[in-house]
Amino acid sequence: MQKILIYTEKITPRVQYIFDFVLNEFSGLNFELTTNVQFFEGSNQAKISYAKSSISDEIHWVSDELMFQSDVNSSVKESELHPIGKCFYALSRYEEYLPQKRDHHDRFSGVGRAYKKPFVDEMILKFQEEIKTKYPQIEFKKREFEQVLTCDVDQAWQYKHKGFKRTYGAYLKDLAKGNFQEFNKRKAIISGQEKDPYDTFGLFQKIVQKNPKVRMIFFWLMADYDEFDKNNPVNNPAFQAKIQEISSWAEFGIHPSYSSNSNLNKLKIEIERLSKVLGKPIEKSRQHYLKLKFPETYRNLLANGIKEDHTMAYADETGFRAGTCTPFYWFDLEANQTTDLKVVPFCAMDVSMRNYLKWSKEESIQELIRLKKEIQKVNGQMVVLFHNSNFHGQWEGWEEVMNSVFTD
Template sequence: MSSVPEITVVTAIRHPRLRYVLRIVGDDLGYRFRFSNDRSVFGPRLPRYGINYGGEGPRTLPHHPLLSGRDTGPADPAQLSEDGLPVFCMTKTGPDLLACIFYCLSRYEEYDAFTPDRHGRFTAAASHAVQNGYLHRPVVREWTAAIGRQLRAWFPTLPAPRRYGFTFRPTYDIDLLYAYRHRGWRGGLSGIRDLLAGNGSRFVSRLRATRENDPYNTVAALEDLHRKHELRATYFWLLSTGTNRHDTNPYPIPEAQRALIRRLAATSSTGIHPSYLSSQSPALIGQERKRLEQIAGERITASRQHFLRFRLPDTYRQLSQHGITDDHSMGYADRSGWRAGTNQPFPWYDLLRERETGLTIHPFAAMDVTLKTYEGLSCGAAGAAIIKLAEGLGRYGGPFPLLWHNSSFAADYGWAGWWEMYVDLVGRLAGWEGVTPDRAGPSRPGSDEH
């Protein structure tokens, strides 16, 4: 097996920010960056590949003060480079692409004062990416590739960068497993509201659900779809303490849901969906995680925030304190695209403590509610938008996670046609992995076949 190419970096900068971003860029390219005074690695040997960071001279990458630990304030407007890349963090010798990468991955702008939305979230509209038109581009991957091209121009014998295959990853937030069934007195009150509102079709569906189907009970059909395309899904379960308008699945949950969680744990990945109120009461994260562990019979270390409600650095610190090692909340509720500029998982950098942490961040491309409610897209237009995001990964490859809800196929709740679109979409995205689909069609959602 060939060894990883090592690239020596000569620089006066020794800040943790620079070490962090060089490690991430190196991991993506398949190289290892070492500082020139790391004698435990190099000893007296001269490096085969050596570059400078900052200063002047040949083989020098520009240095921006952001990677020296300075507070540089809001990023300047992006410019287009000669090869069409949006760039900022400008220096007198050009853009510092390493600093651009750090700015996006660290979520630097989210530490500044901002006007939150009604759920306390940083909005896409306030982001540098939206204001400069690059939210739908995996710019961190693009900048990394540009650095790789520069390195190979300097060192023609340097091996080609690592290549990644496209990997579709379906993920689901289970806020409420059933629309009607197992709802007790709450379901009865909702039925009365349907009648008073003149929503007869929903009332009839509610009655039928007691005997036949429930419009939110789509997991069996989703699992059929995953098996057909050899996909492994991740399910995030909301197990809130009490109920409110945002936490609609109070614990304890029905035995049927417990059995489903246990069954899915054998064939899919399981994560907690911390309740809306956990943002104000972080102890709830640990309580809800332990509940899920007891039901699933396994250790739970993955999480995604309900309503994508998180603030930096507090939420990520709280998740880490309660045993979470992988968070899947990195995306916007109000716009689809790459919030951190990348589709690759990356370690969270705590900007206030100036250190890389053990929490891994998993970005996602788009959410169903974002496409339909915030962006106002039809199901057909939403499918096309997702395909465009996937195509944007181009030669970069890597994971392509989508965030969906089991409830986002219910025709009575405004989702007519979305199941058919989703089945087609999953087939197309799974096919990009080189998986050959069989001829069997998936069962309809809402069935109790499994």
């Protein structure tokens, strides 16, 4: 692997982290950090100085004080940072450690904040151009555009396999309200005369069958019944059989429940449940309702063996929450250290487009096409989120929206 020597005034965890991402993970280069000016000047290697001013004729990237600090400072302004500092600010989610207004689900809003382009990736490609111009012998890792379709399974079925108490309670409610149409529909679906409207897993399977390059990941809720966790009973044989069936053609991860955010033991139990059904360790996750709070959520995941999280997006906006469409390791700002948790950002969710942004199917398709073009420019990873429950009723026609992402 080709090597670049980097001079910096101080080697800190933040400096190490950002150059690991920019040069090693993204660009496929090795590098060495030094604070020795004489050693740097005497080296014949490709060289970059990361400091307030240049040393000689090397590539010079201006440093920010932010990168030499160990705390979170409310006086830091993203607009005043230089390129490397901006990349770190976005990837670390620096602003989310500062006091911010949050919504009724205790979530950080993306309104007015969501990056509309993967600017971190764009900046790194510009860095590469600069390096290549100065040092033509340097070769970078080849990146390829990749598509990942993901599905959050909050409820596998709308009517079937809900258990005796919930099923017959629903029948009684239908009768009490005089809603005989719903009563008859429920009866027809539970008896097998009609298909359950949430059983849309075949739509996802068709996509991966037509395009084997598309990765498919299901994030499955394994919670006990609660106000925001209304999935099927986890010990139901049909529920477990469906998970095992789908795992033959798709990847799986846990969908940690709404209430697990404040209960570490619940998270542990839910992961163990899915692991037992699949007969293997669970290493991927995405938070239910996209509940993500720094640093607690990610620390909890790490404590329970999760190695890869897919929550990095906003519930109320499309775009790039961390400014990138490239997976990256989470930097715990509060502890000031790099962790082993890989963060996989996604750029769009069905609920964001229809419910929060109030977009039509056509407007949603246009946004997905725009996002796809932006990601293709940097040969990044396009990850999108659809729910198996969102293809009927008011969601009629959203199969077309999902399919639009995966057409050439």
